Amino acid sequence: MRTTFVSLFAALLLVAACETSPDEAASTAGAGASTESTGEAGVASAAVTPGAGMVTPGVTPESRAGGPAVAALTPETATLSREPSAAGRAVAAIPKGSQEDFVLNVGDTIYFDYDKSILTPESQRTLEQQAVWLKQFPGAAVTIQGHADERGTREYNLALGDRRATAVKNFLTALGVDDTSIEILSYGKERPAALGHNEAAWAQNRRGVTIIN
Amino acid sequence: MTNYRRYLVPLRPTFLALLLVAAVGAPAVAELKIDITRGKVEPMPIAVTWFVGKGAEARLGIKLANVISADLERSGLFRPLNPKAFIQKPEAMQVRPRFGDWRQINAEALVNGTVERLRDGRLKVTFRLWDVFAEAQMTGFIYRAPPGKWRRVAHKISDEIYKRVTGETGYFDTRIVYIAEGGPAKQRVKRLAMMDQDGANHRFLTDGRDLVLTPRFSPTAQEITYLAYYQGKPRVYILNLDTKQQEVVGNFPNMTFSPRFSPDGNAIIMSLATEGNTDIYVMDLRTRKVRRLTKHPAIDTSPSFAPDGRRIAFNSDRGGSQQIYVMDAEGRKAQRVSFGRGRYATPVWSPRSDLLAFTKMQGGRFYIGVMRPDGSGERLLAEGFLVEGPTWAPNGRMLMFFRQNKGRGVDSGAIKLYSIDLTGYNEREVVTPIDASDPAWSPLIP
Numbered sequence: 001m002r003t004t005f006v007s008l009f010a011a012l013l014l015v016a017a018c019e020t021s022p023d024e025a026a027s028t029a030g031a032g033a034s035t036e037s038t039g040e041a042g043v044a045s046a047a048v049t050p051g052a053g054m055v056t057p058g059v060t061p062e063s064r065a066g067g068p069a070v071a072a073l074t075p076e077t078a079t080l081s082r083e084p085s086a087a088g089r090a091v092a093a094i095p096k097g098s099q100e101d102f103v104l105n106v107g108d109t110i111y112f113d114y115d116k117s118i119l120t121p122e123s124q125r126t127l128e129q130q131a132v133w134l135k136q137f138p139g140a141a142v143t144i145q146g147h148a149d150e151r152g153t154r155e156y157n158l159a160l161g162d163r164r165a166t167a168v169k170n171f172l173t174a175l176g177v178d179d180t181s182i183e184i185l186s187y188g189k190e191r192p193a194a195l196g197h198n199e200a201a202w203a204q205n206r207r208g209v210t211i212i213n
Numbered sequence: 214m215t216n217y218r219r220y221l222v223p224l225r226p227t228f229l230a231l232l233l234v235a236a237v238g239a240p241a242v243a244e245l246k247i248d249i250t251r252g253k254v255e256p257m258p259i260a261v262t263w264f265v266g267k268g269a270e271a272r273l274g275i276k277l278a279n280v281i282s283a284d285l286e287r288s289g290l291f292r293p294l295n296p297k298a299f300i301q302k303p304e305a306m307q308v309r310p311r312f313g314d315w316r317q318i319n320a321e322a323l324v325n326g327t328v329e330r331l332r333d334g335r336l337k338v339t340f341r342l343w344d345v346f347a348e349a350q351m352t353g354f355i356y357r358a359p360p361g362k363w364r365r366v367a368h369k370i371s372d373e374i375y376k377r378v379t380g381e382t383g384y385f386d387t388r389i390v391y392i393a394e395g396g397p398a399k400q401r402v403k404r405l406a407m408m409d410q411d412g413a414n415h416r417f418l419t420d421g422r423d424l425v426l427t428p429r430f431s432p433t434a435q436e437i438t439y440l441a442y443y444q445g446k447p448r449v450y451i452l453n454l455d456t457k458q459q460e461v462v463g464n465f466p467n468m469t470f471s472p473r474f475s476p477d478g479n480a481i482i483m484s485l486a487t488e489g490n491t492d493i494y495v496m497d498l499r500t501r502k503v504r505r506l507t508k509h510p511a512i513d514t515s516p517s518f519a520p521d522g523r524r525i526a527f528n529s530d531r532g533g534s535q536q537i538y539v540m541d542a543e544g545r546k547a548q549r550v551s552f553g554r555g556r557y558a559t560p561v562w563s564p565r566s567d568l569l570a571f572t573k574m575q576g577g578r579f580y581i582g583v584m585r586p587d588g589s590g591e592r593l594l595a596e597g598f599l600v601e602g603p604t605w606a607p608n609g610r611m612l613m614f615f616r617q618n619k620g621r622g623v624d625s626g627a628i629k630l631y632s633i634d635l636t637g638y639n640e641r642e643v644v645t646p647i648d649a650s651d652p653a654w655s656p657l658i659p
Contacts (some may be wrong), residue, residue: 154651155558158468159486163489185446201623
């Protein structure tokens with residue numbers, strides 16, 4: 001009985017996910033299965049098969065905002081909805097301990113100055129909240145992504161992204177977050193969050209993003 | 214492919230040349246020469262006539278001449294003449310050209326040849342290069358090759374012409390490996406792709422599932438080393454082009470990147486990131502032994518060996534900003550060599566050992582330039598909103614790089630490959646099916 005309820009609830013979540021973003025799903029699928037899904041479209045758009053993997057020229061940039069923030073309505077996340085507190089409030093539908101919960105209540109992204117990996121006071125405040133949140137879910141596997149803007153060379157930016165992600169990790173572990181559950185992953189300038197070729201976009205792309213896996 | 218060398222034996226037709234020289238009675242030393250050490254050169258007018266053959270080989274003869282003409286034209290050093298202007302027909306030239314006919318259309322050099330099919334199915338291609346004014350043969354070769362390899366025969370002939378006229382090794386029988394990219398900027402799909410130096414025989418080597426970056430050839434051109442985010446973990450891989458097998462280089466707990474082969478092909482030099490610090494390591498591919506070459510809290514990356522394997526150029530921000538350094542092969546005696554304004558990156562040692570190509574960032578612009586390994590003689594060759602990743606043709610005369618134009622608003626500008634002469638002249642787009650970055654020029658194909 002309980003199992004039924006849980007899967008029903010999971011199904012509701014999926015439907016909700018679909019409904020909140022019909023345009024996204026459509027546009028992603030409309031891109032001719034050109035992109036692989038890294039979870040943003042999630043389970044909702046199963047049509048986006050990684051195997052397709054074809055590079056199609058002239059695919060328009062996605063209009064979706066938020067980047068990794070919308071991530072991961074994966075089956076695992078749905079399983080987390082077993083949390084009793086979330087049950088019965090299908091409308092709210094943000095499971096505690098999920099990336100969504102993290103983004104909404106804490107904030108997953110901090111920003112860096114040009115060519116720097118020093119944590120600004122603002123970043124430190126965000127990371128302090130991240131630490132508090134993460135310590136509530138000691139089992140959660142966490143990946144910290146480090147990113148750079150497009151104004152550096154590719155390899156240097158990979159190193160810079162690694163340096164930034166490590167700065168975030170070190171700060172979190174100093175605040176008592178279990179360091180064995182934290183992985184770091186540098187994308188250099190490969191995965192911008194903001195489009196455009198100006199300082200406003202670059203400032204948003206010099207970032208560290210904490211992902212709850 | 215491995216057996217290919219067997220089929221493609223260039224035969225130096227010494228006896229032919231001797232006979233002709235005797236018949237003409239002219240000195241064997243031709244005066245026709247392009248001095249490519251000067252800046253801009255006036256391209257040499259050359260008549261590349263269609264190779265004479267029968268039936269299907271006649272059509273192939275035209276294609277051979279077209280590929281050779283295109284090679285020579287792209288070099289910026291030759292100006293192939295329009296075949297419509299030819300007075301003497303190639304079919305009538307089999308004994309000896311009527312040089313007066315070629316002088317009349319201002320050809321300084323003349324190429325003719327024949328193509329026939331041997332009984333074993335292979336092609337036999339003969340070519341000769343003539344000095345029109347000296348009325349003498351400059352060089353001549355016979356090639357035998359499987360029909361599918363006719364483009365390589367054409368490129369080898371281009372290489373011989375280039376070599377005979379400029380005095381330097383050619384670069385036409387080479388390939389380019391690069392990153393083909395498409396899709397939205399936030400979720401770019403990148404694939405390894407390879408093509409001949411002239412854009413022919415284009416093919417994708419990976420399916421785009423994993424992010425791949427910075428491919429580079431081994432000295433035999435049989436392997437490619439590159440960075441792949443396979444299973445979400447960025448690591449250095451080697452792809453064997455013959456067997457299509459891929460293997461991860463070493464067993465590292467953290468990100469490895471910016472790989473290049475050592476000049477002898479027995480080692481990979483690369484960066485390893487540990488605890489937020491990037492240093493340079495070298496791994497022997499036979500013993501699997503790893504040596505750490507730099508130990509500095511700064512970012513040390515983009516290493517490149519000198520052709521003799523005794524020095525390594527790399528970039529580091531140990532002095533506060535990203536600059537180029539040169540150290541010995543053991544990682545000792547690191548010395549900063551770039552002292553101009555701005556940031557300097559991605560040093561790549563010229564195959565002729567005399568120069569480093571680099572990427573420079575200054576005042577919101579990017580540049581491709583060259584300097585001597587001690588940092589002197591800096592010259593900027595190309596610029597743009599983003600230009601990056603220079604790679605050398607095997608003769609050290611041409612470079613390739615990629616350029617991204619500044620897009621409007623949220624649009625990303627096109628990303629394309631370009632080649633440019635070392636002198637800074639003759640910049641040309643290298644046409645690819647979709648956007649392209651991270652080019653690497655192969656050595657001459659063995």
